[in-house]
Amino acid sequence: MTRKMDSTKRYEKLREAVGNGDVDRRTFFGLLGSAGITAGLSGGIMTAMAGQARAAGVELHFEGWGGVVSEALRKHAFDPYEAATGNTVIDATFGGENEVLTKIKAAGSTSGHNILHSSGVSWYKRWVDNGYHVVLNEDNIPNLKNVMTTMIEPFRAITPEGLSAVPYDYGTTGIAYNTKHVSKEKAMELGADLLLDKELKGKIGGWGGDWANRAWYGALQSGQDPNNIEDWDAVWEKAREHRELVLKYWGSGAELMDLLAKEEIWVTEAWSGRVAALQAQGHPIAYMDPPNGLAWMESMFVLKGSPLAEAEELLNFMLEPETAIAVAAGQKYPSSLDPTKVDMPEEVTNLPAFDPTGKLEALVFRDPQTWNPQEKKQGAMWNRVKKGG
Amino acid sequence: MPDTATPIDKRPLVLLTPAFIAITALVVIPMSFILVYSFYENVDLAVDRVAFQFGNWQALFSDNYYHSAIWKTLRISVVVTVLAAVLGYLPAYFIAMTTFRHKWLLLLLLILPFWVSFIIRTLSWIHILGNQGALNGLFLWLGLTDEPLQMMFSEFSVMVGLIHVFLPYMILNIYVSLEGIDRNLEPAARTLGATPWQAFREVTLPLSLPGLAAGSLLVFVLTGGSYVTPLILGGPSDFLFGNLIYDAVVTELNWPMGATLSFTLLVLLGSVVILYSRFMGLNQLSKAFG
Incomplete structure (x- = not known):
């Protein structure tokens, strides 16, 4: 290991x-x-x-989200892969892919970076736009046939000549609340507006690291379709309203779990798998996806300059039903494998956001065609709003 | 006529050359790159265009967002420096004046925190000031409060974290300065009729000022350049200018703006050093360091 x-x-x-x-x-x-x-x-x-x-063997550098997610990957995917092949997976944690992109740009090379636990279609497009993608030989990844077509299509649309990543898991960013202090009735009644409840001032958190997440909730709170925002001023006005009530903007899944577990905050938007992990540990934290709540999918992205054959071998290994299911149960995010093709155990089907149809039609994803063009302007705006601007 | 010209002593030049090379390679050249980068144009995330334009500098000078961050950074730096000076003088004085045989042990204790990562030392405050931290636990146990006091994620916790991290720099500087003072001066003042307080105020304190000033300069500059402490211990309103640089470089992937802000911070903190040099003289630093 x-x-x-x-x-x-x-x-x-x-x-x-x-x-x-x-x-x-x-x-x-x-x-x-x-x-x-x-x-x-x-x-x-x-x-x-x-x-x-x-x-000995080939080294593959993997970067991911840390905490329970990395633990699950290490235990159920990387250790068995190393034992089976003699190759080595060196895994590290990042705070976000922008960190990795900054490092690669600064170094002028992708050396030391091979596979990323990449977030969504937006980041897939960014890596491709910056010329850091590869063309995977899908013949070397036969387990890709078990992955939901609906998860592969958005990636293939960006790189029709061939994938640079395999979809691996999905989840939602909903709202977590401490049931000792917030009733289920109140949470269900307020939905996304629970994050704007003045009675909870000083006990509300928020994810500080992603402008689009805040904007998505700002859109919901201002009554707009998040994938068709027409009034950005209204979105940021809601973000400012939220900021007045916030104790802390968290920056990682580990910090989110720490703040909720220690009851520093009672309410926050949160990643479904992290909340499931807290629930499994006995914390009185409930989770809800408000109407039009944000769903996302993650992929295993292979960067240019990586040893392709070994990377493809690892991805195929990770998509083996046995491995993918064990990882899903460990990290608490459903696997990208199509449940109509691969039988899923109860511990996976009970996970938040799990879709038994394999079509993900009930989930609302960020449309990169409408969100990516906004990123430069609105991302800077969020950093400003976050600091009181 | 005999040649009376003094031969040029080349030793200082030889001795200083490695330092000049290091400073040029590690400071001057990188900062020049940063200055040049500040004129580039960021056309999209992580995509920059080589240009010579003043858009980034114009934004810096015209946007109140940056001005308020500069003001906040200066304010917090001053407060942290003053508090560190007050809190640091006492232990420095004690270590310098004690007749304890194993003074080295006290100095070792002083530098012991440097063995632990700065991040870990900062994170440790969550265990002390947090809702379930040691202080709140004590207050609740003593019955002083019914529910945990909100001490974390505030300007208070940021200042506590900054002082905690930078206090040893202050203490060491003051200590070195105090250690160099002739031990006979205070008794001499006393024999001339000064009270203990007068002897300290009019003899020891003025003589220790170079160390106090050097420590203050270091703490001010280090605080002014911080960004991790507010990130970990602060709430939404607790940020320094360094956090804006982080945002520009890492989250917005706008290196030209990040370069502009970085160079601005360098100029601001460099100005403080120049002011210090103007009023105290940089040679005072060498006195402070013995």
Whole structure:
């Protein structure tokens, strides 16, 4: 097992585990002390030796979202793949794909970046527009035939000459609320406006990292179709209204879970899988998708310059029904495999957003044709609104 | 006629050359690139056009959004510096004046935090100031409050985090300055009739000012350039100018604007160093460092 993870990431993961109740406080401080001593004593020597130790096979660098998602991928996909092939998957966590794009641009090369747990069709288009895509040989990924056609089509429309990614999972960004402080009746009655409830001032959170997420909810709150926004001023006015009530804009899934678990916030928009993970750990957090709530799909995107044969081998391995189902159950996001072709166990069919039809018609996705052209202007606007502008 | 001209001593030049090369390669050239980049035009996300235009600078000078961020950054930097100076002087004075045999142990304790990642030290405040943190736990246990006090994600928590991280720089500078003061001066002042407070105020404090000023300069500049602490410990309104740079470079993928803001921050903080040099003299820094 190989993970590229520095001490800070380890600490964040440990903190997340404490927040989730997986590790008690005494153990936490004990581990922290041990980690400090170990880091001080071993540090660079061990890192150098570890580098030499994994000399065999091809190395694939994977970057993803961290937390329970990365854990599931490591345990159910990467470890078995490494054991089966002798190749190595070095996985790291990013805060968002813009971080990776910034690094690649700064370095002038994709060296050290091979496969991304990429977010949605919008980012697929961005990677393609920037010339970082490849053409995968689909013959080497026979398990692609089990993936929902409706998930493949948007990607193929952007690169008709061949895919640079395989769709892997999907989920929704709905609203999470603490049932000790917010009743189900109130949540259902208010829907997206629950995020604007003045009674909850100082106990509301929001995702700070994505302008489109905020704009989507601003559209819902201002009574507009999110895929056909005509009044952007109204959208940002709602975002400003929301900002006045917000305690903290969170920046990662780990921070979201920490804030909810510690009851720093009671209400926030949230990723369905992360809430499912909190629920599984016994936290009194409920989740709802308001009407026209935001759905998204994620892909495994292969960057230009990657060892293609090995990357295709890994993607095919990850799409094996057994692997994909185990990952889905672990990360709490439904798999991209078509449930009409592959039998899904109950632990997957019970996941939030799961669609048994394999057509995803009940979910509303962001239309990249209408959203991407707005990104430059409205993304900057969101950063401004977020800071009180 | 004998040649009386003094031969040029080349040793300073030789000794300074590596430093000049390093500064040129690591500071001057990169900053020049950043300045040049500030004139480029961002046409779309992550897509820049080589140009010589002043659109980014015009936005900086005309947009109140940036001005308010500069003002907020200066304000927070001043407050953090003043609080760090007040909080740092006491331990520095104690370490310098103590007759404790193992003074090295106190100094070791002072630099011990540097062994732990800055991010981890910052995150640790969530465990102290958070709703389920140590302080709220204590307050609830003592019955001082019925429900947790909201201390996290505010300007207060950001300042606490900044002071926590930068305080050792202040203490070390003041300590070095105090350590260099002749121990006989205060007793001499006392024998001339000064009270302990007068002896400190009129002898020790003025002589320790170079260290205090050097520490203040460092804390001010470091605070002014921070962006991670507000990101972790702050709420929506708690940001510094560095956060705007982060937004421009990383989230908006607008490097030309990011370059403009970065160069502005460099000029602003550089101006503080120049002002310091004008009024205190940079040679005071060398005194402070012994």
